[in-house]
Amino acid sequence: MALFEASGLHMRFGQRVVLERVDLAVEEHQFVGIIGPNGAGKTTCFNVLTGRYRPSRGTITFAGENITNLSPQAIARKGIARSFQIMNLFDEYSARDNVIQAMPEMRAMSWKVGHAVAQDRFLDEAAEEVLDGVGLAARAGVRAKDLSYGDRRALEIAVALASRPRVLFLDEPTSGLGASGRARLRELLLRLKGKLTIVMIEHDLALLFSLADRVSVIQWGQVIAKGSPDELRGDPWVQRSNLGKLQ
Amino acid sequence: MLPSPQASPRLITPAIAIVLLLLATVPFWIERIGLYPYLGVEILIWSIYALGFNLLLGYTGLPSFGHGAYFGIGAYAFGLAQFNIVPNLWVCLLIAIFAAALAGAFVSAFISHRRGIYFALMTIAFGQVFWFISIKWHSITGGEDGLLKIARLPADFGVVQFDLGSSNYALYYFVFAAFAIVLVGLWRLVNSPYGRILQAIRQNETRVTFLGYSVWWFKVSVFTLSAAISGFAGALFAMAQTSAFPDVMSLHHSGYIVMMTLVGGGLVSFWGPVIGVFAFLLTRDLIGALTTAWMFWFGLFFVLIMLFKPEGIAGLVRDLRNGFIARFCTPSPAPVRDPGS
């Protein structure tokens, strides 16, 4: 049984149908990619899968449990984390504090109003580890808004990772990154591959196809093709969109 | 903006100790500088109010433009409890705090799924509703004439009793004790995990939600707490003024607390609200001696602050200090973290 499964997802905003009969099955430790043109509904799909929107029809299950109508915070607590295409960071906090805020240990202490959290060294240490993993260890004390764009992207992922999720949803993590940023990201994802279940929306097909086990193509709110990267190389849309770059 | 989460874990920081020590001695020197003891009482009461208010605005980023309602409810509840239930200081204070907290919980239950403009509008609407009620419900609140003859009940600790009515000094020290408790309590609160979550909500509510927190509950709880503290201040105010009037609940008055808090630097500093209270009351007394339009000038000052230095007085002080450090202290890089202020 798939770890994370969505079937028959249908999403409507008023009269507009944005997703239609979308199915997605993700096995544990699998790396699944989602591609498609802009406006196809990929981010909406993510938003539905992570609880931001309630689907008009369809079901979503995680580890056998139906999570379709749960709130985003409830879904997050179950071990599903996501990054955002338009970054959602705590700009006034340092990179370290951004990561600390994401950790489940912090959440467990939510209502401790008399506890001086600054004395919890273990939080700092755990955060440094996560930051090290994305290459931000040297800039742990820098405020998020003072970080470079590439570092902010890395932090966005670090925050998602800090919650120690079972499934990680990444929404266009290479967006706006240059060649070195992409390389750094690719390294990170290679390290995570196989240890974490990952679902990733990407426009950088070369990068995605080198990492993903399976890919789904979404266009006009529908899954028009799915398969392994090799199988999809022959797909007409894939070929049209990235001629010659996929080798 | 606000003190980085790596602030001191101590219960009482040097800053807190110094401030409390200074304030503890006020009755001894206040007349020498040309002021009067009751001003000290007012400063402390408004500081409690402002600190409670800033929990909402500065820390959680929720603009409450109708906060006078909770201050007023505390004031009225104190008086009404005294007249109709039992003239016991502790009971009346508790009832006042509870009444204000209840109102806060009620309102926040309606509005906590919002933020920004909608939130502010709703706080104005509820503030106006409470204000209307206090004016029109003549039989309970005395309407525009207010609630009069509220007594300064004695502070009975069992083994010893202090008559707060006879002198402003006894009252001062009672209010000082209240202030100290609120100050230390809030300092610990904002440096706790709960406090961090509030600041995270201010910065990015979406992210907080997706990290698994129920933002709604945090907003409701902080609003209720803020209302409770404001109500506590209101009760003390009623006792000090021996009366309660509807105008503290007006939009106009609710604006005062917003202005004070921001002018002082509530957006960037724990002490901002207290600084703002000093600025406001000193303006009232010193500039007020020169012109009755002192409030206009303070308001103008507020607008200028919002335009050019939203970080307020505390922000200016911090800039001066950092500038000083940068110019006169050798190679250490400008501190990213600014503990304890």
Next chain:
Amino acid sequence: MLLDLLPHLVNGLTLGLLFALVALGFMLIVGLMEQINLAHGSLFALGAYFALVIVGGERSLSPWIGDAWYTLPIAVRYAVALVVAPALVAVIGMGVEVLMRRTYGKDPLFGLLLTFGIALVIEEAIRGIWSTRDYVLQTPAGISGGFIFNDLIWSTYRFYAAGFAAVAIGLVWLFIEKTPYGAVIKAGAHDNEMVRALGINLSRLRLFVFAFGTLLAAVAGIILAPIWGIRPHMGVDAVVPAFLVIVLGGIGSFWGAVIASLLCGMLVGLTGAYASEWSLLSIYLLLILVTTVRARGLFGKKSLLEN
């Protein structure tokens, strides 16, 4: 029974039309700026106070204007007030826009706080200059007083006010729908990036819309003054229906704004029949109800205010 309600309904209609004037100006500003101007209500109040000075009634109100002015017939003074006072307010409104420029692009909280501060300053200035007492705006004999019709006493002024407001709304409609300037404003309210891309000077447009919007509010303030009385605080009550309009009807619908304003007016008018002390409270209660229940207004469009 129903007949007894008639005067209240007329009151409600009158109020509604005046609320619509305020709401339209407010909506145009909000639409173009994506920021709410909390000072709108104080400008409404300023319109009334300026008119008070021009129309006069007490010498002490007007050290700026010579005594000779007050010997002119009241109709003349009133007519001049209707023109000059809104013009003055429009200038101040443009001043507010200039102040607000610093907050464009920042966290919306700053704009909120700034306009709140401006509103307070204006109210303080009013209190300082005119004190907190209630004033009455005198009106020319032709439109004051009352008459009896069908055994009921009707206020002449209410009819005049309703008529004037209706004409004003009609003129606003003509302006927005039929002139090129109006088209630009409408476009700007929907999509200000597009307007900029078309080469239209956005900052001049903003200045103009502010001037226009606050002018409407000031006019409404002058017309409403004889009904509500003049006091420093009057602006808040006038601007809440404007908020309601935004919440109920979203931004950008002319008739939506008018209809929503009429609803508010009728609500106040009708509660005035049963519990006159609390009639103004009803609009606050309605705002609470609507904002709790409906995020996107009756027409389902996402408001620019959601953040």
